[in-house]
Amino acid sequence: MIPVPEKRVAAFEKLGFGMFIHFGLYSQLGKGEWIKHFENIPDEKYNELFYTFSAKNFDAREIAKTAKAAGMKYITLTTRHHEGFSLYDTRGLSDYDAPHAPACRRDLIKEFVEGCNEEGVVPMFYHTTLDWHEKSFNDDFPAYLQYLRDSVEVLCTNYGKIGGLWFDGNWSKPGADWEEDKLYAVIRKHQPDAIIVNNTGLGARGKVGNKEIDSVTYEQGRPEPLDRDGMEKYVAAEMCYTLNDHWGCGHGDLNYKSPAGLIETLCACRKIGANLLLNVGPDGDGSILPIQKQLLMCMGSWIGACGESIYESKPCGIKGDGKNFALTDGKKAYLYIHDLGVNGLAKVSVCGDGEGIKRFYNVEGKVKSVRYTDNGETLDFLQKQDDLYVYAPPFPYGTNYVVRVAEVEFE
């Protein structure tokens, strides 16, 4: 028996595609969010970044607009990362926060939530559990856990309704008692509809943890279908993923993924019902790098042309060959067709021509029509028992959306 998802979990699954943002003091160095650790930067030296941190081009409304244009329905922002610096007003818990940073003096989380609310994008909070700054993390762990809970309570009580909390760092002390029940109780008390995630990291992708956890994580990996049979509670799945090889801004990291790869990755996530949380690492001043923005705009173009069905529809029994698959919203089915060529392109350039008959299996119900979502073209098909054969023409010359989606109507 597969358990029925709670309302908040079902709503989270329908968000489908979100933006992850890693922004902190480290962003000013442009060498990733772990640079303090890897270069062993002493505290005094690292703290200089606290004084130069201005976030002068961190424009929350603009970021929310960018996310929306990319087709992203939520944003998960690092309210505090491992360096221990908070983007929010910790209300006296610590001086190591954006409102105390002399060149900033703003509560960036307040701005973030407002920007998201104005654009209708759901705000979510990443929060570290591993802390390199707070001495109690190593010296007095129970006191540290209280500090963590108090911090989370600040986040849950000062910014209105939030979409969720996304924790990261429990893997740093694998044997420790993190008192997770107590931490999650703080959230359930103030934000009963918030999603709770605790990243299981690269070593334990897809692992189900504490009973309050609402979604498993697949850090940087292609998610495997979750076997929910017999689970006590239905958990969602989310894969977080970098645009290049770093979460925090990496000026020298040119290893960007291609738009085609990103589109296929988004599809691979939705194929198993997982959300994709795609990361941007803003520059030290808080602005989104042009190349990252451009990649996101490609995602938005794809969703606009082909991918509207990624949000409401879910995996179903229909199977395709190779990477092809289908989703359903309960009424219609959506066929995600990969590796099609471009019409006529063989005459002008070297390109594959993967058009032709595509077979889909386990199609229940009598098919009335099949048509491409991008241009409305109706497709020829043949239904034989449970098999559906669709003739999939290539992309019209001048386009190539990488994955093309055909909508199936039933009688």
Ligand code: GLC
């Ligand atoms: C890892 C890293 C961290 C990053 C996170 C995102 O756990 O420690 O820097 O924030 O992954 O998934």
